Amino acid sequence: MTTPEKPKVSRRLFAASGASAAAWVLTACGPRRLHEVPRDRLRVAIREMERKYSQQAGKEVKVSDAGALPGVEFAYALDISRCIGCRRCVYACVEENNQSRNPQLHWIKVLSMEKEKGVDFSHADPYYHPATVPEEGHFYVPVACQQCKNPPCTKVCPTGATWTEPDGIVVIDYDWCIGCRYCMAACPYGARHFNWAEPVLPADAVNTDTHYLGNRPRPKGVVEKCTFCIQRTRAGKYPACVDVCPAGARKFGNLLDKDSEIRYIIEHKRVLVLKEELNTVPRFFYFYAT
Amino acid sequence: MRLTTLAALGLAAAALGPAADPPSAAPAPHKRTEERLEVPPPPFTEGLFPCTTCHEGMPVNRTRRVLKDMHDDIVLKHDEEHRWCLDCHDATNRDRLHLASGAPVSFEESYLLCGQCHGEKLRDWRAGVHGRRTGSWNGPKRYLLCAHCHNPHQPRFRALAPKPAPLPPSRAAR
Numbered sequence A: 001m002t003t004p005e006k007p008k009v010s011r012r013l014f015a016a017s018g019a020s021a022a023a024w025v026l027t028a029c030g031p032r033r034l035h036e037v038p039r040d041r042l043r044v045a046i047r048e049m050e051r052k053y054s055q056q057a058g059k060e061v062k063v064s065d066a067g068a069l070p071g072v073e074f075a076y077a078l079d080i081s082r083c084i085g086c087r088r089c090v091y092a093c094v095e096e097n098n099q100s101r102n103p104q105l106h107w108i109k110v111l112s113m114e115k116e117k118g119v120d121f122s123h124a125d126p127y128y129h130p131a132t133v134p135e136e137g138h139f140y141v142p143v144a145c146q147q148c149k150n151p152p153c154t155k156v157c158p159t160g161a162t163w164t165e166p167d168g169i170v171v172i173d174y175d176w177c178i179g180c181r182y183c184m185a186a187c188p189y190g191a192r193h194f195n196w197a198e199p200v201l202p203a204d205a206v207n208t209d210t211h212y213l214g215n216r217p218r219p220k221g222v223v224e225k226c227t228f229c230i231q232r233t234r235a236g237k238y239p240a241c242v243d244v245c246p247a248g249a250r251k252f253g254n255l256l257d258k259d260s261e262i263r264y265i266i267e268h269k270r271v272l273v274l275k276e277e278l279n280t281v282p283r284f285f286y287f288y289a290t
Numbered sequence B: 001m002r003l004t005t006l007a008a009l010g011l012a013a014a015a016l017g018p019a020a021d022p023p024s025a026a027p028a029p030h031k032r033t034e035e036r037l038e039v040p041p042p043p044f045t046e047g048l049f050p051c052t053t054c055h056e057g058m059p060v061n062r063t064r065r066v067l068k069d070m071h072d073d074i075v076l077k078h079d080e081e082h083r084w085c086l087d088c089h090d091a092t093n094r095d096r097l098h099l100a101s102g103a104p105v106s107f108e109e110s111y112l113l114c115g116q117c118h119g120e121k122l123r124d125w126r127a128g129v130h131g132r133r134t135g136s137w138n139g140p141k142r143y144l145l146c147a148h149c150h151n152p153h154q155p156r157f158r159a160l161a162p163k164p165a166p167l168p169p170s171r172a173a174r
């Protein structure tokens, strides 16, 4: 127990230093993640993406590399007392963000819950299909990526393919994602989705306004999720789900702007976050306006 | 003396005003105001407005009654026990509404009328929190009038057919 201690330590040290040297060589000389490459090289990579996607879609696809705006931290608020569960947001998101139509992939899941039970995931039903909504005795909780300030998903990624941008958006580099799906296991909200098969996206359905960290077309074998519509919000627009919601249940803005809708909600309404006990610190709030 | 005080006050106000705020997000920060808000035209039933087209010269009957000859398609489900047409529609200027005070209000500003009873909703609406908002989170926004989403005669939000449910995972992931 006591005698062979010394050589063990040095061997471990040797292995560790070897590994870190290899890692250093790889990051210094090898291919880089898209957010690490210098701007001019990123442009080259993006031109190449545009060429490829335009050819596939048979129309001009633009890939933006817009960075985070200074002084902006995005946040979202959803009014549980207003959502009627119509799923307009689900399909507006699919169209905006070039999700696969077959196999079907949805970034937003609308959960139907019973008023008697309150916010209770063990009794939530995403498959409700009555003739009309809202249903008597039910309320609806749409769930997508909560854009956590303390995200469990980015910590487990072995390749560093997912990280938090300065404006708070958790993004994925589809070229670095190896499809291990650790992040899906780590996410407590089921917000990450895997392309099990080659995504089918009909050419006429392609949204040609894309962002390299967001809705550019994805290959098979990578993980994807909500990015607060990075291609829209960094251009000053509301996310597609905010624009489409007929109930006006969805609110979005800059957490650092004291005059924003989002700050008004946090300061004046009853606000909650999902699974608060996990300390993920979501930037996605739910509230009751009434 | 008074002038200097005023100048000092002005300076203090300027120091407290928006100019003193730290620079906020580009392009233009949106400020909440109590001003009149830009809204799309009110959702009139085709061919009914202006009301004066028919009502001009018609004798005014202020007796509360069930309408039979015209507007009989309107079913009032909005505190109907205490309310009828002329509580909101103006009998002297048919193309306008009026507040409880009698002050006339245009259809474009009908939110002032709704806000008489639903004050907290009006406050939230002005702040951009009640109601559907489209446009830009850091720039111009498009508001809707209360009446675009709530039929003033039956204000409960109408039920909608939901979009299709997601496919169960086994089939979706095939």
Ligand code: SF4
Pocket (backbone or CB within 6 Å): A082, A083, A084, A085, A086, A087, A088, A089, A090, A110, A140, A142, A244, A245, A246, A247, A248, A249, A250
């Ligand atoms: S579009 Fe609005 S009302 Fe409909 S399900 Fe989505 S959040 Fe709810």
